Amino acid sequence: MKVHVSALTLLRWLAQRESASVSEITASGLMSSREASDVVRYAMRNGAAERVNTGASARGSARYRSTGVPLPEPRMAPAGASFDGLLSAWGIAQQPPELPAVRTRVYQIEDNGQDRRGENRLGKLKLND
Template identity: 90%
Template sequence: MKVHASALTLLHWLAQRESASVSEITASGLMSSREASDVVRYAMRNGAAERVNKGASARGSARYRSTGVPLPEPRTSPAGASFDGLLSAWGIAQEPPELPVVRTRVYQIEDSAQDSRGDARLSKQKLND
């Protein structure tokens, strides 16, 4: 999002000039050289800026100008990876199926301190009846 905000600042600055190079943007104190390069590339990718000197005259310092095309709104939240399409293509259920419950028995060993012989008793308990 910082690149988007910086691009808006740069495009406003470029709108007041015919064209400018990255070194001129840096010299103006608007942003650092690295940030200016990143912001110009971002604006060009989105069609909001274009390179003025193309072809043989482009050997010198590249100059850029604003096209007047607005930047797209930045995403508010990052797009998470979704495998839903892949799961359905492979026939894998996205929600686990409800399986029938089988009657189960749980055996629990009770330790009885009152038992004089010291042996444990086994008790049965039915669940899910």
């Protein structure tokens, strides 16, 4: 979200210039060098900025300019991974089927530190006195 806001600021700044390098963006006080690099990459990925000097003539620092393409709106909530398409393509049920339950028994063993005669295992003392 912060990169999106910074990219909007950078694109407004670039719209007033023909082109600029990351060092010029940093020198203007608009943002730090690291942030400028990240923001330029973000804007380029979304088609809102482009590199001006490419190929053999690209010696020195790269220059960037605004393309005029608006940035897409940022997502408010991160999209969770969804495997529903794969599950249906593979024929796997998304909801587990209801299977008949087999008759079950639950056994619970109580361990309270006594043996069968009611005596304490450690001291052989009767606790029922």
